Amino acid sequence: MDGFAVRHDASSGPLPIVGESRAGRPSPVSVGPGEAIRISTGAPVPAGADAVARVEDTAESDGRVELTAAVAAGQNVRAAGEDLRAGERVLEAGTRLGAAELAVAVGAGAGAVVCARRPRVAILCTGDELREPGAPLGPGEIHNSNAVMLAALARREGAELVADERVADERDATEAAFAAALDDADLVIASGGVSVGPHDHVKPALTALGVEERFWRVSLQPGKPTWFGTRGERLVLGLPGNPVSSYVTFLLFARPALRALQGASAPLPPREEAVLTTALPRRGREQVVRVRLATAPGADGRPHATATPTGPQGSHITRSLLGADGLAFVAIGDGEVAAGESIPVERI
Numbered sequence: 001m002d003g004f005a006v007r008h009d010a011s012s013g014p015l016p017i018v019g020e021s022r023a024g025r026p027s028p029v030s031v032g033p034g035e036a037i038r039i040s041t042g043a044p045v046p047a048g049a050d051a052v053a054r055v056e057d058t059a060e061s062d063g064r065v066e067l068t069a070a071v072a073a074g075q076n077v078r079a080a081g082e083d084l085r086a087g088e089r090v091l092e093a094g095t096r097l098g099a100a101e102l103a104v105a106v107g108a109g110a111g112a113v114v115c116a117r118r119p120r121v122a123i124l125c126t127g128d129e130l131r132e133p134g135a136p137l138g139p140g141e142i143h144n145s146n147a148v149m150l151a152a153l154a155r156r157e158g159a160e161l162v163a164d165e166r167v168a169d170e171r172d173a174t175e176a177a178f179a180a181a182l183d184d185a186d187l188v189i190a191s192g193g194v195s196v197g198p199h200d201h202v203k204p205a206l207t208a209l210g211v212e213e214r215f216w217r218v219s220l221q222p223g224k225p226t227w228f229g230t231r232g233e234r235l236v237l238g239l240p241g242n243p244v245s246s247y248v249t250f251l252l253f254a255r256p257a258l259r260a261l262q263g264a265s266a267p268l269p270p271r272e273e274a275v276l277t278t279a280l281p282r283r284g285r286e287q288v289v290r291v292r293l294a295t296a297p298g299a300d301g302r303p304h305a306t307a308t309p310t311g312p313q314g315s316h317i318t319r320s321l322l323g324a325d326g327l328a329f330v331a332i333g334d335g336e337v338a339a340g341e342s343i344p345v346e347r348i
């Protein structure tokens with residue numbers, strides 16, 4: 001605190017001010033019994049002093065200061081080691097460095113920290129129907145929202161974007177675009193063209209480029225046609241073109257991959273339980289429902305997490321992503337999960 005450094009047990013009567021300790025400029029003199037040293041917030045406590053009286057609790061005149069309130073030992077003094085202690089581990093390997101972690105690392109004396117390289121990501125959006133954002137649309141054309149969405153998701157996960165291309169629905173163009181992306185990127189993310197249509201060229205092009213298929217199709221809705229392959233250390237994810245399917249499969253497959261590439265100790269987000277506020281039907285694939293998470297008192301009076309679907313859940317309903325802060329997982333089956341039942345959720 002801004003005030004006077006004193007000895008708490010020898011601080012009655014007007015005390016002569018024998019020096020000053022400023023932030024970054026410690027007092028060369030120490031505080032004797034019955035003396036005071038002017039001190040600023042953040043300045044080292046001078047030798048001999050064990051407490052600081054706030055300037056508001058003092059009256060100063062003629063080079064002396066009178067304390068108008070009692071001071072206790074240690075009052076307004078922060079001890080070395082209250083925050084970080086020598087030898088203590090303050091950050092684990094695999095921790096994502098945000099503002100808080102950087103402050104702690106620098107506070108602990110680190111001038112540099114060893115980091116994983118940002119994963120290099122190429123985003124390839126396939127489809128003859130795609131037009132640039134804002135461009136006028138002809139019949140059957142739509143705006144390429146996945147490119148913008150996937151780039152934002154990848155950057156948020158720490159990726160460096162090395163390519164962001166639109167690829168025509170032609171075999172040669174598809175192969176050329178993927179060949180270039182595979183030269184450059186740790187993770188190639190494609191959107192569209194992985195289903196079973198006659199113009200879905202992604203899988204044959206990747207096979208021709210020596211990318212080994214690890215899986216194709218997952219029992220998820222949305223996300224069924226998701227494709228994953230590898231070539232050496234290169235990872236390729238083919239996400240379904242439907243915008244909501246792309247978003248959800250990015251979160252379920254690309255996000256953990258990007259975290260693992262950056263050395264995360266726990267790349268998979270934890271699953272929690274939340275109580276559904278409205279019933280959801282079970283189906284032949286596991287449903288991944290976008291939900292708003294909240295906290296409400298349960299039957300036992302204790303607070304618990306609740307999950308409320310964000311409205312219609314079709315894989316073309318991009319508005320189902322707005323306001324969604326969780327994904328809820330409805331297991332395969334018949335009937336429904338009733339309101340009031342618990343289901344697993346993952347935070348977005």
Ligand SMILES: Nc1nc2c(c(=O)[nH]1)N[C@H]1C(S)=C(S)[C@@H](COP(=O)(O)OP(=O)(O)OC[C@H]3O[C@@H](n4cnc5c(N)ncnc54)[C@H](O)[C@@H]3O)O[C@H]1N2
Pocket residue numbers: 125126127129130142143144145146147191192193194195196197200222223224225239240241242243245315
């Ligand atoms: N006979 C079958 N047809 C389909 C099946 C199936 O099992 N049998 N699966 C369906 C499912 S589920 C999905 S999901 C889609 C995914 O197909 P693709 O990944 O090949 O995606 P596209 O056909 O290229 O596009 C689907 C849809 O999304 C729009 N789209 C594509 N790219 C973008 C983009 N960059 N930005 C915005 N919107 C995009 C595209 O115009 C289509 O409307 O296949 C079903 N079919």
Ligand code: MOO
Pocket residue numbers: 220221222223224225240242245315
């Ligand atoms: O899997 Mo698709 O993603 O159901 O619409």
